[in-house]
Amino acid sequence: MDIKHSTFKGGIHPPYRKELTKDKPLITVAAPEVVVIPMSLHIGAPCKPVVKKGDKVKKGQLIGEANGFVSVPIHASVSGEVKAVEPRLHPNGQKVMSVVIENDMEESLHEDIISRGELENLSPQEIKDIILNAGIVGLGGATFPTHVKLSPPPDKNIDCVIINAAECEPYLTTDDHLMRDFPEKIVYGLKAMMKVLGVDKGFIGIEDNKPEAIEAMFKAVDEKDNIEIYSLHTKYPQGSEKQLIAAVTGREVPSGALPMDAGVVVSNVGTALAVSDAIRLGMPLIERVVTVTGSAITDPQTMIVKIGTSVNHLIEACGGFSEPPAKVINGGPMMGIAQFSTDIPVIKATSGILCLNEKDAYVPEPSQCIRCGKCVSVCPVKLLPLYISEYSLRRDFDKCKSYNALDCVECGSCSFICPAKRTLVSSIRVAKREIIASSRKGN
């Protein structure tokens, strides 16, 4: 089998800045003294804490119970004593019920953490249960419970699984590191997902600025696995689900529909690895990889981090700030969310902590649209961002809807490219919210 090449239409070439962390080894950050684990680590209903102050917990022990179908359990990432169960600041800006554990540094594993066997001997339902009980969610940022993704309604005809390894967000190198260091685990996780869905075709799509990762993955797949490696043109937003599906399968997800409507389930590198660990080691999702980088960081690193570790702890592990940070972003620079505090825990959605100095954090003043059409030519969905934004600012949301505002994937390419520095995607987001709100009212 060969490596295939492909891409999508539109898109931008932002400065990637991956060289800050790309060639440094993946490190495991020293265990923190305390972890703060919010009971909301996934999209969907928050968990119910099942431990209380004073309880002793072991690493991997269940501390939060799933609450409904679109929910997964949460486990202790260290062993030690529960110091508090109380609301703490979450990266979403709100206080969320959290379990605070003081680390006894013993790393004593919970008795449940034992291998669940090998793929060959497990049924699809058993694998799905393992994934659910390990608390696995999409680690690309959306944190949608993986077992739900692997349970499509029977009328959907799924025929392939794609691992989204594009990592098109500038600065981030988490997937890159995982693919170089653990290619075999990722392939194993992908095969597990293929088995759950009963499909025999898998794809791994990687941007071509990660040649080592492409090579490592290529070596890790076996001819008979029926897994194809796609080398994707380095272009943002190559990792946007719909753009990836178009590049790899040539299919389009119908407007307003989900990838499964195009017969595809998309998962992520970190997720595949978590699936592999859950099956073979019995290890629940209590760690993830985070890139801590940016112009205000002394020694940027990509590191394996226990869920619940304070962002401050990570920054210290990178030698602290080299200059006063003017902006701290949870995620990458294109779609990440600016934080007002670094006193927040790493959650399952934290792919990067980007700390920018004053110069990089500068927010330009928007001026009048000059109709240059650049936003139109970069939009991967082929929308007309200038008009949606203009109507949104005039609060004419019906017009926004007729310009297909709801199809915007919020990639931010339009705002990035606009020479007039207009905040296009922000105003389009407002329009989307209003359209959805008013359609709910209508029902």
Next chain:
Amino acid sequence: MNNEFLTVSSSPHIRASHSTATVMRDVVIALMPAFVAGIIFLGINSALITLLCVVTSVVTEALMQKYVMKRTVTINDWSAVVTGILLAFNLPISAPWWMAVIGSVFAIAIVKQCFGGIGQNFINPALAARAFLLASWPTRMTSSAFLTDSYTAATPLALLKEGGEAATALPSYMDLFMGNIAGSIGEISAFALLIGGVYLIVRQVISWRIPVVFIGTVMVITFIAGQDPLYHLMAGGLMLGAFFMATDYSSSPVTVKGQIIYALGCGIITSVIRLWGGYPEGVSYSILLMNVATPLIERFSMPRIYGEVKGDA
């Protein structure tokens, strides 16, 4: 750490390095070869007229924004400079100073600012001003105005139109290409305009679509009509119009399909006027007409969005 000074703004957190000013400055740079050609072939007077238009445009923009529109003054975005140069490039070398001033004031005050400033004018300000001057002082703007010391000839297109005797006085291809011909200040050198046009495309200020389709259409139609397409390309305002005037952001479509339809329209109307109309030149009227049609073209050239289901639009 002290977290009080963290900026919290919405994504994306990085922006491209260009700005309205750098884009407009690129247009000015792209116009410089034609400016130099104007000086070489028509004399220093062409530089004076251009400067006068630029200064008047910028001052008018500042005054209008400050006192009439009561907005922030944005003359540092270079857009008034572009309008000034383009207007001058559409004037004959013999244009009196007051025409340059009136034209510039009209372009900026009436066409640009009254409609809301940059990005809002529905027709090209420089071309609208040219049409206004032509209607007000026709004799000063047409062929007789192109008489200068060195050029006693009418413009090549006028000669071509006249046909017969006059056509024997047509300049050579080389003169046409370099700009050794009669014509308005900025249109004479195809070579200089081509350099500027390629620069704009390479710098991604404009796409190739409008100029290539516009020029291609004119060449094909004139060829079919039995005339020399190279003449139609290089003599007259086609290059200036196709690269610099028809591509005006405010007054041309933003959609891909729209730009092609628009450029086709420009090309067809230009050819019709040149071949069968009352004027030797048709570039500026064709662009103005298509400017007016732009909103309509856009409405009917909405791109098919990703994942759009047929009949769902």
